[in-house]
Amino acid sequence: MKKYVVTLTADERVELTGLLAAGRTAAQKVAHARILLKADAADGGPGWTDDRIAEAVEVSTDTVGRVRQRFVESGVAAALTRKAQAKPSRERVLDGAAEARLITLACSPPPDERTRWTLRMLADKLVELEVVPAVSAETVRRVMKKTW
Structure with a gap:
């Protein structure tokens, strides 16, 4: 049955x-x-x-x-129809506003007479500006790859 x-x-x-x-x-x-x-x-x-x-x-x-x-x-x-996917297992570290701040920062002149921003410098600056509590250089790289 x-x-x-x-x-x-x-x-x-x-x-x-x-x-x-x-x-x-x-x-x-x-x-x-x-x-x-x-x-x-x-x-x-x-x-x-x-x-x-x-x-x-x-x-x-x-x-x-x-x-x-x-x-x-x-x-x-x-x-x-297919079953709807569940929510992602973790929240995004950089939301839209934080991504916009990152792009603005990356377009600004680099500090300390450097010729360009490094991913680590961008990540550290985002934490220093209190945009996010912590962010890795890899996360910054992914966002920059998506937008540049």
């Missing part, structure tokens, strides 16, 4: 078959639509097993199970 049983309504079936017939749709979305159509256990639906669906659609049985689960818990739209 399946824990997540897919039973499509007539409207959902029409929507999914229309998606398959459209032609220009993301491959992952097409695969998930095919999974839902093959897994349909409603009257007139094929009601295939996960193994048979996985073989026909060329995905893993885990993928079939996840699509079933997302359909039952959240509906057709959620089953067809």
Whole structure:
């Protein structure tokens, strides 16, 4: 007995078959639509097993199970689209305002009769100006690479 049983309504079936017939749709979305159509256990639906669906659609049985689960818990739209990514594991050291200060600083004349700013000097100056509590030269390099 399946824990997540897919039973499509007539409207959902029409929507999914229309998606398959459209032609220009993301491959992952097409695969998930095919999974839902093959897994349909409603009257007139094929009601295939996960193994048979996985073989026909060329995905893993885990993928079939996840699509079933997302359909039952959240509906057709959620089953067809990718799951939203979680927030980044850490906050950015330099936000937009701090990046702007860094660029302004890098465009200013370098100190102590130097010919140019070094990454370490820029990082130290940002800390000295209390833009950020601490920043590495590598972080400064990444921001400068992105903007220059």
